[in-house]
Amino acid sequence: MADVINKSWTLGDLVKKHPGLLPVLGDAGLPVNGCSMPAEDTLEQIALTQGWTEEQLEALVQDANKRIAENVTLKGKNGLMNVSQNAITKIKELMQKQERTDSGLRLSVSPGGCAGFSYGLMFAKESVPGDEVIELGGVKFFVDGNHLTMLQGLEIDYIDGLQGAGFKITNPNAKSSCACGSSFR
Numbered sequence: 756m757a758d759v760i761n762k763s764w765t766l767g768d769l770v771k772k773h774p775g776l777l778p779v780l781g782d783a784g785l786p787v788n789g790c791s792m793p794a795e796d797t798l799e800q801i802a803l804t805q806g807w808t809e810e811q812l813e814a815l816v817q818d819a820n821k822r823i824a825e826n827v828t829l830k831g832k833n834g835l836m837n838v839s840q841n842a843i844t845k846i847k848e849l850m851q852k853q854e855r856t857d858s859g860l861r862l863s864v865s866p867g868g869c870a871g872f873s874y875g876l877m878f879a880k881e882s883v884p885g886d887e888v889i890e891l892g893g894v895k896f897f898v899d900g901n902h903l904t905m906l907q908g909l910e911i912d913y914i915d916g917l918q919g920a921g922f923k924i925t926n927p928n929a930k931s932s933c934a935c936g937s938s939f940r
Contacts (some may be wrong), residue, residue, distance in 0.1 A: 758820055759820055759823070759824070760773070760776075760798075760816060760820060761798075761816060762797065762798045762799040762802070762812055762813075762816055763797050763798070763799060764794055764795055764797060764798055765794065765796060765797055765798075766780075766785075766793055766794050766795075766797075766798065766801060767794030767795060769798070770794070771805055772816075773819075773823060773930075776819050776842065779815075779818065779819060779822060779916075780815070780819070781917055781918075782916065782917060783815050783818075784805060785798075785801055785802065785805065785815075786801070786805075797849040798812065798816065799812060802815070817937060824863070835887065835889060835898065835903065835906065835907060835908075835909070836889060836891075836896065836898070836906060836908070836909040836910070836911065837908070837909070837910045837911070838891050838892065838896075838910075838911045838912075839866075839910075839913065840892065841912060841913040841914070841915075842912050842913040842922060843891065843892035843893070843894055843913045844893050844913070845913040845922070846860055846913075847893070847894065848857070850878065850894075850899070853878065855878045857880065858878040858879060858880050858895075859878070859879055859880075859881070859882070859888075859894065859895030859896060859897050859899070860876060860878060860879070860894060860896050860910075861875070861876070861877050861878070861879040861896075861897045861898075862874070862875070862876060862896055862897070862898050862906070862911075863875035863876075863877075863898075863899060863902070864899070864902045864905055864906065871913070872905070874924050876922065881897075882895075882897045883897070885899060885900045885901065885902060886898060886899060886900060887899075887900050896907065904926055904928070905926075906926065906928070907927075907928060908922075908927040908928065909924065909925070909926050909927075910925040910926075910927075911923070911924055912925070
């Protein structure tokens with residue numbers, strides 16, 4: 756079960772555990788972007804500083820917990836990868852739009868990018884020899900078997916907010932990654 760947040764959570768803890776909530780908090784008017792983000796402050800402290808009422812804060816916490824419950828993460832076999840429901844929904848939407856409903860999604864790793872390796876996501880009709888095939892939420896993911904150790908525990912989410920929209924990949928095996936999140940080492 757996902758962590759249930761409350762007003763005593765620090766912004767830093769919330770960002771670590773539920774980065775997809777940042778656009779929700781920002782849209783609600785909390786200062787959650789940039790270097791001046793008060794990571795050590797609790798949601799209550801931040802809301803009170805902004806002049807919020809207790810009722811407004813409670814409504815935001817309830818909305819955030821509702822979104823967490825709706826965005827259940829689907830886990831692949833052997834813990835290889837986790838994909839949020841938001842990402843599954845967006846992938847299916849793109850497949851439909853591009854008339855690729857008979858395809859799956861190839862997740863690849865290739866040398867390049869500012870940090871050393873780059874992720875690739877592209878539609879593919881079928882797996883190739885050596886692929887690990889994982890089906891999550893009705894979407895087939897094809898992963899090259901040679902990249903399994905680099906991708907163990909990978910998380911894919913789709914975030915849509917004021918700062919833009921896109922797939923967010925979090926890799927627990929990465930020693931570092933670039934600011935844009937599309938390459939790692």
